Amino acid sequence: MMVLSQMDAGKSLTAAAARGNAGEVQRILEECRVHPDALNEFGRSALQVMMMGNPKIARLLLEKGAxxxxxxxxxxxxxxxxxxxxxxxxxxxxxxxxxSVNIPDHSGALPIHIAIREVHRDVVEFLAPRSDLKHLNVSGQTAIDVARASRVPDLIDLLFAHIHS
Structure with missing residues (x-):
């Protein structure tokens, strides 16, 4: 049984998560009894730095209470x-x-604002029914305003369908 200091633990866990190494994440969580929200030297948790394309790592961390x-x-x-x-x-x-998909970042953007700007249609479709479409970012833009500014007509239609449903 290896006991790591919280800082070393946070460093090891976040590094494994960032590399997308699910086996190592699981080992550190279980054998080293590291809290899933342990921070690295930059003050970031494993869930914040994880390789985003690895839902398995997200699930491991969240199951342990991240x-x-x-x-x-x-x-x-x-x-x-x-x-x-x-x-x-x-x-x-x-x-x-x-x-929550309705927590704004410091620019007032919800995840849906960002997904529209990056034109991730499937993500926008998933977020639309779950998002506060009236929410304004710091520039005073709703999700539809962002879609208009991005000139992506089908995203505007998709959002309108959810506003009026």
Whole structure:
């Protein structure tokens, strides 16, 4: 049984999560009894730095009680990162374990604002019924305003369908 200091534990856990090494994440969580929200030297948790395309790592961390809504100094939560990178499967796992899709980052953006800007249609489709579509970012834009500004007509239609449903 290896006991790591919290800092070493956080470093090892976040490094394994960032590399996308699920086996190592599981080993550190179980053998070293590390809290899933242990921070690395940059003050970030494993869920915040994990390889976004690996829903298995998200699930491992969340099953052990990682906070899905932990925000960094820019107000960015894991759901914002999943929306930005377009990994719907990871976003679905986050939401399943209680991630809110209505927490704004410091620019007032919800995950849906970011997914629209990056034109991740499947993510926008998943987020639309779950998001506060009236929410304004700091520029005073709703999700539809962002879609208009991005000139993506089918996303505008998709969002309108959810507003009027």
């Amino acid at each position: 906070d899905p809504n932990m925000q960094d100094k820019h107000g960015i939560a894991p759901a914002h990162d999943a929306a930005r990178t377009g990994f719907l499967d990871t976003l679905q796992v986050l939401v399943e374990y209680g991630a």
